[in-house]
Amino acid sequence: MKPTLPQGTRDFSPEIVRKRSFIFKTIQTQFELYGFEPLETPAFENIDTLMGKYGEEGDKLIFKILNNGLDRPEKHVQAQEDFNRVLTGKNVKGITERALKYDLTIPFARYVAMNKGQINFPFKRYQIQPVWRADRPQRGRYREFTQCDADVVGSKSLINEIELIQLYKEVFEKLNIPVAICVNNRKILAALAELAGGASRLTDITIAIDKLDKTSLDKVMEELSAKNLDEQALDTVKRYLSLKTDETNNKEIIQKLEAMIGMIDIGKEGIQEIKFITNHFADIKLDVTLARGLNYYTGTILEVKPLGIQMGSIGGGGRYDDLTGLFGVPDVPGVGISFGVDRIYDVMDELKLFPDEIQQSVEVMLVNFGEMFQQRNFDILHFLRKNQISAELYPDVIKFDKQLKYAHKKKVSFIIIIGEDELKEGTISIKNFTTGVQEKCQLNDLLQCIK
Amino acid sequence: MKPTLPQGTRDFSPEIVRKRSFIFKTIQTQFELYGFEPLETPAFENIDTLMGKYGEEGDKLIFKILNNGLDRPEKHVQAQEDFNRVLTGKNVKGITERALKYDLTIPFARYVAMNKGQINFPFKRYQIQPVWRADRPQRGRYREFTQCDADVVGSKSLINEIELIQLYKEVFEKLNIPVAICVNNRKILAALAELAGGASRLTDITIAIDKLDKTSLDKVMEELSAKNLDEQALDTVKRYLSLKTDETNNKEIIQKLEAMIGMIDIGKEGIQEIKFITNHFADIKLDVTLARGLNYYTGTILEVKPLGIQMGSIGGGGRYDDLTGLFGVPDVPGVGISFGVDRIYDVMDELKLFPDEIQQSVEVMLVNFGEMFQQRNFDILHFLRKNQISAELYPDVIKFDKQLKYAHKKKVSFIIIIGEDELKEGTISIKNFTTGVQEKCQLNDLLQCIK
Numbered sequence: 094m095k096p097t098l099p100q101g102t103r104d105f106s107p108e109i110v111r112k113r114s115f116i117f118k119t120i121q122t123q124f125e126l127y128g129f130e131p132l133e134t135p136a137f138e139n140i141d142t143l144m145g146k147y148g149e150e151g152d153k154l155i156f157k158i159l160n161n162g163l164d165r166p167e168k169h170v171q172a173q174e175d176f177n178r179v180l181t182g183k184n185v186k187g188i189t190e191r192a193l194k195y196d197l198t199i200p201f202a203r204y205v206a207m208n209k210g211q212i213n214f215p216f217k218r219y220q221i222q223p224v225w226r227a228d229r230p231q232r233g234r235y236r237e238f239t240q241c242d243a244d245v246v247g248s249k250s251l252i253n254e255i256e257l258i259q260l261y262k263e264v265f266e267k268l269n270i271p272v273a274i275c276v277n278n279r280k281i282l283a284a285l286a287e288l289a290g291g292a293s294r295l296t297d298i299t300i301a302i303d304k305l306d307k308t309s310l311d312k313v314m315e316e317l318s319a320k321n322l323d324e325q326a327l328d329t330v331k332r333y334l335s336l337k338t339d340e341t342n343n344k345e346i347i348q349k350l351e352a353m354i355g356m357i358d359i360g361k362e363g364i365q366e367i368k369f370i371t372n373h374f375a376d377i378k379l380d381v382t383l384a385r386g387l388n389y390y391t392g393t394i395l396e397v398k399p400l401g402i403q404m405g406s407i408g409g410g411g412r413y414d415d416l417t418g419l420f421g422v423p424d425v426p427g428v429g430i431s432f433g434v435d436r437i438y439d440v441m442d443e444l445k446l447f448p449d450e451i452q453q454s455v456e457v458m459l460v461n462f463g464e465m466f467q468q469r470n471f472d473i474l475h476f477l478r479k480n481q482i483s484a485e486l487y488p489d490v491i492k493f494d495k496q497l498k499y500a501h502k503k504k505v506s507f508i509i510i511i512g513e514d515e516l517k518e519g520t521i522s523i524k525n526f527t528t529g530v531q532e533k534c535q536l537n538d539l540l541q542c543i544k
Numbered sequence: 545m546k547p548t549l550p551q552g553t554r555d556f557s558p559e560i561v562r563k564r565s566f567i568f569k570t571i572q573t574q575f576e577l578y579g580f581e582p583l584e585t586p587a588f589e590n591i592d593t594l595m596g597k598y599g600e601e602g603d604k605l606i607f608k609i610l611n612n613g614l615d616r617p618e619k620h621v622q623a624q625e626d627f628n629r630v631l632t633g634k635n636v637k638g639i640t641e642r643a644l645k646y647d648l649t650i651p652f653a654r655y656v657a658m659n660k661g662q663i664n665f666p667f668k669r670y671q672i673q674p675v676w677r678a679d680r681p682q683r684g685r686y687r688e689f690t691q692c693d694a695d696v697v698g699s700k701s702l703i704n705e706i707e708l709i710q711l712y713k714e715v716f717e718k719l720n721i722p723v724a725i726c727v728n729n730r731k732i733l734a735a736l737a738e739l740a741g742g743a744s745r746l747t748d749i750t751i752a753i754d755k756l757d758k759t760s761l762d763k764v765m766e767e768l769s770a771k772n773l774d775e776q777a778l779d780t781v782k783r784y785l786s787l788k789t790d791e792t793n794n795k796e797i798i799q800k801l802e803a804m805i806g807m808i809d810i811g812k813e814g815i816q817e818i819k820f821i822t823n824h825f826a827d828i829k830l831d832v833t834l835a836r837g838l839n840y841y842t843g844t845i846l847e848v849k850p851l852g853i854q855m856g857s858i859g860g861g862g863r864y865d866d867l868t869g870l871f872g873v874p875d876v877p878g879v880g881i882s883f884g885v886d887r888i889y890d891v892m893d894e895l896k897l898f899p900d901e902i903q904q905s906v907e908v909m910l911v912n913f914g915e916m917f918q919q920r921n922f923d924i925l926h927f928l929r930k931n932q933i934s935a936e937l938y939p940d941v942i943k944f945d946k947q948l949k950y951a952h953k954k955k956v957s958f959i960i961i962i963g964e965d966e967l968k969e970g971t972i973s974i975k976n977f978t979t980g981v982q983e984k985c986q987l988n989d990l991l992q993c994i995k
Contacts, residue, residue: 096654096871097590097658098589098658102586102587103586104583104584104585104655104658104659105582105585106659107582107583107669110583111582125906126929126934126935127929127934128905128906128909130561131556131562131565132555132556133555133556135554135555135688136644137550137553139548139549139550141547142547153612156612157612158607158608158644159607159609159610159639159640161605161607163630172631173627173631176627180615189610190550191550193587193609203547204555206547207547207548207555211557213950214950215939215940217936218558223587225587227612237587248939250939250941253939255922259926420547421546458579461703467703471706478714483576484577484578486703486707488699488703488707489700489701499664499665502664
């Protein structure tokens, strides 16, 4: 009887929506100042668009939508056959043709592939939309959460990296969150792989290094050993990982990298790119152990971590060679960043960074003393709103103190009282809820009283 | 190979997002000026929350989400049993526990029922979110579309009706759409039912009258005759429907209504309420044939139609006695309105009501002549953005006219050119894209050139 929410989903009360909107607006304003354009794609995609794009584990976490009309008798036989195949882990169109989107990148790639002829390249798009994953819910991990991405596609210039990093810096400055921005380059990791057993080792090495955050160096080396890296290769990786330092000492690290992998073409390229970026930003940190997991990055990789609070990364991104190849459109390189909005929310909540002002739901409440004051009250309402001041009239004629209680909870700045005296005199009694001061004024002076 | 979109869904390109945002922002600004607070609920709900709330037809149009993990062997037997029941039109939790939301009202009711103790009543909430229906797609009807609702719950005062109608008027004024706002009252229809065969006839009569828009009076009378209304009842309904006129002549209609149903208690109440509203708004239209279909309304009902264009209603709403009874919480009356955003979009597009300015994706583009001008370009970018002027540097060093073409497509107002002369002189060449005038200035004068 008593209704509940599905596990891993949340209602956002007005208070929470306002906090979330503060984050979204801050990011969106910056996106637009940088010339990024908004894109929105549907909540669900054809199942073929999504399946097989996120690895086997990912496929299992995609929410599939049951086809409608399965109860029509002519569909029974086919549906039954298809269902049997679902039971063995396969997905069959007979019972599910659609699935909820799992991230914003694949639908974006699908959009670019479908609309390549109409798009003005380089295409700078941003997208702020919910995605869904059938993950086990836990603190900070939800089945519905919002992703917030900006990408530039159709350009190989490193200026895009510079712009995106600058954008990161400005957004977190505006949100008042102190952060460290870490950078690395997949080409450097590729060169490391060449040194440590050959290019085919890149994935193994990337996956292992990526876990360094959550586990120990020994465990990482064990994992690589289990993947049959020989002693010399293990030693190379170990030497590479030892380049990580806690300080921002990019020049020194780069010198050591040059000595270590500078003789390999792809390594030299990676170092060049890292130099370009670290020369531009004095406060960015080269972290050679940054790997960014199992994704399609091929160049610069980025991660943002909040300082002074125990919390994983709140942003990440990187450069990729080929966004739309999966959809039959080759040669669309790009670079993108993503904001971890739910974690940003948690950081700001914990550090009390949300401004108080955003929680005011209405500026002025007019007390309701009955129908005889109604027209006057409506006139004042109209006047205030015409001047962009939010206002409401308490709808019911109930006790004064109950009306006040409502106003307090809505965090109004002023209440306005129109009683018999005010009506007779043509005045307005206005009380400042913060100072407690009450005064009388004319409609013409009302704006001054409020400002 | 070539990807497609699921039927009935749409990508929103930057141009379309900007137009849609213009509508959303206009409505949202007005909601907030009136003291409404934002609420957001998840995309999917427990299937029990939704099923059985929208009639049998509605149940079939709800998108159900396939449970994950059905391929685990221990789930096979149960899943197979449950699937057999799906095939016979029943919905069983074994294979689907969740469903995409079908409207905003039921999730809102679920939210109010779950959070009654924390809510500051009267609760004025607005909600702008997508909903999903497995309807057959056709022009103007989508499987994913956005609803945009405002409701006041926990108050019976007619002041709420006045406020919501005023809100409608102001939003459509701001959007520049000429509209007719029509009003009726379910209590008047209830009184008509009492006259025409008894209170139990209300649903039959409401459903039949609701079709008057799309069909003829004769067909409506036929339908009622088929429902076994006797001659006298049919005559009463016919007499009632004849009160509809094309002009706004509310006083006359009300007089006739008083003569016809004023002796019935509920009719008298309805007439009182209609008088209160029509006295307040000279330009609202009492339309006795307005019925608002098969929903939970019990008092005032509203509909908004655009003038001068062939299009159905672009807004509607009304008063209900009991929002949360379905979820075990009685006595939550309320009144709400809804904006038909997709149709509003179509009307504005057809009447060319979207302002041109909203289509500018960036104000200033800096032409890229190579790395030697890069630092200067970055400094200018930074200066402009710090002053809230959106700006971008073309990322690649390609031919001037190709860069210009990109700028044209992005509808920039100005391009900035830093070449060797400008670098030497410390000047900035800026070209106004509208007037074609190009001039040189200093960084300090740049804002004046742009304003």
